[in-house]
Every structure is written in C-alpha cells, then in structure tokens.
Amino acid sequence: MNQIKPSSRRGMLKGAIAASALAAPMLAKAQAGPISMRWQSTWPAKDIFHEYALDFAKRVNDMTGGELKIEVLPAGAVVPAFGLLEAVTKGTLDGGHGVLGYHYGKQNALALWNSGPAFGMDANMLLSWHKYGGGQQLLTKLYASIGANVQSFLYGPMPTQPLGWFKKPITKAEDFKGLKFRTNGLAIDLFTAMGAAVNALPGGEIVPAMDRGLLDAAEFNNATSDRILGFPDVSKVCMLQSYHQSAETFEIMFNKAKYDGLPEKMRSIITGAVEASSADMSWKAVDRYSKDYIELQVKDKVKFYKTPDSVLQAQLELWEGIIEKKSSENALFKEIVESQKSFAARATKWEADTVVSRRMAVNFFMAKKG
Numbered sequence: 001m002n003q004i005k006p007s008s009r010r011g012m013l014k015g016a017i018a019a020s021a022l023a024a025p026m027l028a029k030a031q032a033g034p035i036s037m038r039w040q041s042t043w044p045a046k047d048i049f050h051e052y053a054l055d056f057a058k059r060v061n062d063m064t065g066g067e068l069k070i071e072v073l074p075a076g077a078v079v080p081a082f083g084l085l086e087a088v089t090k091g092t093l094d095g096g097h098g099v100l101g102y103h104y105g106k107q108n109a110l111a112l113w114n115s116g117p118a119f120g121m122d123a124n125m126l127l128s129w130h131k132y133g134g135g136q137q138l139l140t141k142l143y144a145s146i147g148a149n150v151q152s153f154l155y156g157p158m159p160t161q162p163l164g165w166f167k168k169p170i171t172k173a174e175d176f177k178g179l180k181f182r183t184n185g186l187a188i189d190l191f192t193a194m195g196a197a198v199n200a201l202p203g204g205e206i207v208p209a210m211d212r213g214l215l216d217a218a219e220f221n222n223a224t225s226d227r228i229l230g231f232p233d234v235s236k237v238c239m240l241q242s243y244h245q246s247a248e249t250f251e252i253m254f255n256k257a258k259y260d261g262l263p264e265k266m267r268s269i270i271t272g273a274v275e276a277s278s279a280d281m282s283w284k285a286v287d288r289y290s291k292d293y294i295e296l297q298v299k300d301k302v303k304f305y306k307t308p309d310s311v312l313q314a315q316l317e318l319w320e321g322i323i324e325k326k327s328s329e330n331a332l333f334k335e336i337v338e339s340q341k342s343f344a345a346r347a348t349k350w351e352a353d354t355v356v357s358r359r360m361a362v363n364f365f366m367a368k369k370g
Contacts, residue, residue: 035266037070037258042081042098044204045074048224048288049250052156053097055284056252056277063269068262072097081202088255089149095254100139100154101185101245104200107146108186108326109333112340113139113154115186116319118247119344123157125351126247126340127278130154133343138336145332151259153271155278156250159285163239163307164219165210165231170239170307173314182206182218186322187244193318203229210234219244222285223292232300241307243315250281 039057043049050072057070075081078093085103087093101114113135118126129135139152163170164181177195184200192198201209201218207230209215217235219242220226226238252274259267296302327334 034066035068035262037068037094038078039070039072039095039097040075040078040084040087040093041072041096042075042084042102042202044229046228047203048228049097049203049221050074052250052277052281052284055280056097056155056273059273059277059280060270063273064266068266068269070095075202075204081204082200084253085148085150088253089147091149091255091257093255094258095252098251098253099185099248100251101187101248102202104185104188106148107142107332109142109330109336110139111185111187112333112336113251114248115245116190116247116323117243117316119341120348121247121340121344123159123247123249124282125344125347127154127157127249128347129340129343130249134339135336138332138339142332142336149256151254151256153252153274154249155252155274156281157278158245158248158250159222159289160241161221161245161248162219162226163242163244163311164217165226165235166217166237166239167235169237169303169305170311172308173311180214180216182209182215182220183244185245186326187219189322189326190244190315190318193322194314207231207234221245222289223296224285224288227292227296227300232296232302236300236302238296238302238304239307240304241312243312243319 039053041050041053043053053072057072061069079087081098082102082105084093084096084098085106088096099114101111104111113126113130121129126135130139136154139154143150143152164183170176173194176191179196180199181191181196182199182201183191188198188200199209199215201215203220203225206215206218206220210218210231211234218231220229220231226232231238254270259270262270293304297304323333323337327337
C-alpha cells in the first residue's frame with residue numbers, strides 16, 4: 001500500500017482549507033436566501049394601478065431570478081395611502097408605488113410632477129424632462145430638503161385625466177362654485193381657485209364619499225380605474241379633458257438605505273425593470289382604458305361630455321397665477337417651474353412641427369361612409 005508523504009498531506013490540507021474558504025461565502029449566501037422586501041401601493045387591491053405595482057414587482061422578481069423578492073400590499077395594509085413617503089423613509093416599508101402628488105402636504109413642489117398643464121407637455125415628455133432635462137436632480141434636491149430617505153424612480157406616462165364625475169354636465173367655470181369636489185396635489189389649489197370646496201381623498205374612499213353625499217363630484221384618473229372603483233354607480237356624467245392633471249407619472253420608491261445595500265448588479269436590474277415597466281404600463285393602458293371607455297357607455301350607461309374650451313381656458317389662467325404665487329414663496333418651486341418651462345419650449349415646438357395630425361387619419365378611416 002502506498003503511503004502519502006507528509007509534504008503531500010500538508011498540500012492536500014492547504015488545498016482543502018482554501019476550497020473551504022472559497023465555499024464559505026457561497027454557502028452563507030445560499031443559506032441567507034433571497035432578499036425580501038415588503039412594499040405597499042397607494043391604491044386599492046382591485047384597482048388597475050395596484051396591478052401596475054404588482055407588474056413591476058413581478059418583473060424585478062423574475063429578472064433577478066428570485067434573488068430579490070418584492071411583495072406589494074394594497075393601500076392601508078400597513079399605512080394610509082398618504083402616509084407612504086414617511087413609512088418608506090423610516091423603513092417601516094422597504095418601498096412603495098404611488099404618485100408624487102400624494103406627498104403634496106410634505107412639500108407642494110413635489111406635485112409639479114403630477115399637477116397642471118406642464119406647459120403643454122404630455123406625460124412622456126415630462127418623463128423625458130425628468131430623465132434628461134434635470135428633473136431627476138431637482139427631485140433629489142427636493143427630497144433632501146424635507147429629509148426623505150428614499151430612492152425614487154418615475155415611470156409610467158399617464159394619459160390626460162378626465163375633469164371628473166358630476167351630477168350634471170359642466171358648462172362653464174362658474175359651475176364649480178360651492179361644489180364639494182375631490183382631487184389631489186396642486187389641483188387642490190386649482191379647483192379651490194375655481195370656487196370648489198376641495199377634499200383630497202385617496203382612491204378607495206372617493207366613491208363611498210360620493211354615495212354618502214360628502215362629495216358632489218370627483219376626479220380620479222381613467223376609464224378602467226373609475227369603472228373598477230364604482231364611479232358609474234354614483235354618477236352617470238363624466239367630463240373628458242382637463243388641464244388639472246394632463247401629464248402625470250407613477251413613482252416607484254425604495255428606502256434609500258435598503259436600496260444602497262443591494263448588490264450593484266441588482267440595482268442595474270431594477271433600473272432596467274423600471275424602464276421596461278414604463279413601456280408595458282403605457283401599452284396596457286391603451287388596451288384596457290379603451291375597452292372600459294366603451295363598457296362605461298354601453299353597459300353602465302355613462303354619458304361622456306367634452307369639457308368646454310371656456311373651462312379649459314379658465315384653468316390655464318388660474319394655473320398661471322398659482323405658479324407665480326408659489327414660485328415667489330418657494331425657491332425650489334420656482335427652480336422646477338423654470339426648468340420645466342425651458343424644456344417644454346423646445347420639446348413642444350419640435351412635436352408641433354414634426355408630428356402629423358392623427359385626428360385627420362382617424363376621421364378619414366373611422367368615419368361612417370355611405
């Protein structure tokens with residue numbers, strides 16, 4: 001029988017120790033398992049907005065191969081919808097899904113990403129400004145000014161939101177005087193200036209408030225959300241087109257310390273998932289909103305009316321006064337307004353000069369003939 005020399009035994013021992021040292025971190029990682037995060041959205045479980053939040057979480061979970069697992073709870077599961085920013089900052093929640101306008105009470109300039117006419121930009125242009133025109137840096141600056149410990153990503157361009165649901169059609173701006181009306185963000189200032197008594201309620205509380213007579217009218221967002229939340233049960237009149245929220249986006253929010261602690265590769269995956277989810281959300285919205293727009297008319301017997309131009313013009317004039325006043329009171333508000341306006345000046349001109357009229361094509365192909 002061959003004997004192993006002492007020098008060979010020492011070499012084997014060293015090799016075993018080295019292999020063990022290499023395997024230890026891998027074993028520890030395997031034992032530690034995936035990173036889990038508990039999130040909350042600001043939306044009711046049945047709303048399509050909560051579905052968008054679940055879509056994002058699934059995309060991240062799948063793209064990381066299960067190494068990161070995000071669980072998204074609906075509004076109110078841990079904190080009220082308007083308490084999301086504080087909960088994520090404190091680490092009560094690891095992250096969340098909502099809109100910047102819901103943080104209006106913390107710093108009203110945050111609502112410039114969800115309220116008003118955005119100087120003629122649509123929501124996709126607003127996202128372009130955010131990513132390439134300085135908006136992201138300004139948002140980071142804003143959050144720092146209020147001590148918010150979050151990593152924020154904006155995504156998901158929303159179509160123009162309806163003026164709202166009413167007992168009877170709105171024919172002039174004066175119809176808002178004395179109206180008990182629901183909205184959020186800087187739209188609170190706009191409708192208050194129009195004479196309404198505004199109540200900022202989260203999505204799930206709006207229809208019950210209308211049903212009990214606590215609200216005369218309300219706006220939320222889109223045909224699908226409005227139908228799911230039950231608006232046609234309390235109103236049969238919906239006014240389309242408005243400047244109060246004509247360019248809004250969603251926000252994906254992480255607790256900053258939790259996000260910074262993730263591996264670099266995982267953070268890169270998250271960035272890619274945000275952009276992929278933004279595209280998918282916009283495509284899903286076209287499909288679902290157009291279907292429910294028809295269903296609201298056919299099955300729910302809702303009557304849709306275009307908001308009169310005189311009301312839209314009044315909104316623009318009042319909005320101008322609102323941003324002038326708030327800019328004089330808040331230097332960060334002024335800085336954001338100036339940045340948006342500068343970007344919009346070239347972006348909207350490029351669009352107006354470049355993009356052919358889709359209305360002409362629609363009229364040509366969809367008009368009934370003979």
